[in-house]
Amino acid sequence: MKKIEATEIKVKKSPLQRAKMTLSVLALIVIAACAKVEGEPDQQRRAEDGGKIQIVTTIGMITDVVQEIGGGEVEVKGLMGPGVDPHLYKASQGDIQKLDDADMIFYGGLHLEGKMTEIFEKLEKRKPTVAVSRDIDPSLLRSGEDAGGSQYDPHIWFNVKHWVSAAETIRDTLSEYDPAHAAEYGKNAEAYIAELNKLDAEVRERIAEIPEEGRVLVTAHDAFGYFGDAYGIKVMGLQGISTASEYGSKDVSKLRDFLVENKIKAVFVESSIPTKSMEAVIAGAKELSHDVKIGGELYSDSMGEPGSDADTYINMVRHNVNTITEALK
Template sequence: MDELKVKKSPLQRAKMTLSILAFIVIAACSKVEGEPGHQQRAEGEGPIHIVTTIGMITDVVQEIGGEEVKVQGLMGPGVDPHLYKASQGDIQKLDDADMILYGGLHLEGKMQEIFEKLEQRKPTVAVSKNIDPSVLRSGKDAGGSQYDPHIWFNVKHWVSAAETIRDTLVEYDPDHAAVYKQNAEAYIAELNALDAEVRERIAEIPEAGRVLVTAHDAFGYFGDAYGIRVMGLQGISTASEYGSKDVSKLRDFLVENQIKAVFVESSIPTKSMEAVIAGAKEMGHDVKIGGELFSDSMGEPGSDADTYIKMLRHNVNTIAAALK
């Protein structure tokens, strides 16, 4: 059989050798870039290319990073992060990014595995990572993961997220540390003012009427922080489907407590709450839709909910107007 083997010419052998060497060089370079320690911006580079998940994170990164960052969000208005599946194009965007910032606490569902792999090659940070677990709400009782990921509904938790974003940028790009710190200081001052504003607006609602009924259990932190009872038709994650028992239970609650208004969410179809309203009407109790709230995503560009601050202000004003 040996004599049947085709002998390679010197030119073919040379080409093969070069191909092997090229592969070794590429693999070596990839290994260097993949080491966790190789995570600081090179001097003189352009804006940091950052990929984020939900719009609220995109907004904060832009506020703190300013002209030193170029931010690309994967999930736009009306997108549900719990059900989001990364496309091949998303994987490419994540791979091309200098830095990745995401919510964490399993907000992004199945994308968690992708983030865990990428953090070995580049700064890939959950903005919720520095929040004390003792102040996090459990997610297990509401059909979710260990913790409720909707931390932005307590402004104080979102201050922690902003600080994490600031510190991540400072560590990666120390040459512009002063810029990030100054921008963060101004933005966090706005958040603290927003926190006080939300408390004042909720205080305008009669205590007995402070009941917020929504499509899914995303507003738990909001309720805990600002003194309003919260109920959702679905659990913390919209991946957990609701059934007829859930509809009946919520319908009975509305009738027994004479709740006058419920709220729909921009990222969830309205049919779920319409079923509850119809059921209450059959029992002789009229319930209206108090308005649309933004839970897992912000509003369209140019709307009154196209930034985190404007989104939360829209929500609290909508809630207060319907329940007062």
């Protein structure tokens, strides 16, 4: 009798059994497809974007440092260009779309971006949304409440050492999100931070050129407090920390009297604030027979136009300190 091999046995399945098997296979395909879509959105999107992490930033200074540290692995879109005041900025529908499409977001924090803070708080539940001021020791932050602002002064970039902390926060965030390129981010950050440390020393040397009694910086709004604390120069602003707080005739008179009494010869305007505010102070001093000149334009809440001498964070700081030094020394 012929021996029947197991491979020769064919079991005839009923139509119902065949239908059940087909449905089972289809179900497995659907589950696998769903798992791929849910588990690999970042990789899929990065493939469509040439492998780059899509990042949205707020102010130009943050845009600059994220690009420096992210290098070729990131594509950075900044919402606020030259001359834009972040305190008064209102997000457009296009901005909301950019934020929604981004893989990650970096912003200043400490209420620098005003009402946009609420948007960032909602987005951080869905994607990395990081304030670059996050890791600065609160004891090193200036109070903002005394100058009509929030709990802390958000203008941290005016102390270059604080910007080192911001760079480290950006490096760590990128490395955690994209560990495959962590070494590259670390190398880029190391080189950039070395440049920042050189810049910090340069600022100290330049301010030291100004006679001690002449180290008084008068600007349109109180954005340079960290600069004054770090580099030994007295700072006064017509408006408070946030330009959202309006100045009045009493503020103009108070600053005018200070200029006259202390024989201050120069004040400074800012690229993101109309000059009329400081022109009113200068006119008031002139009525009291004290001539005050505009010592130059400083960049406070935004950088300069591309191709200018303030088109990067480092160039911006260097422009400011050179302008201040040449006007006051």
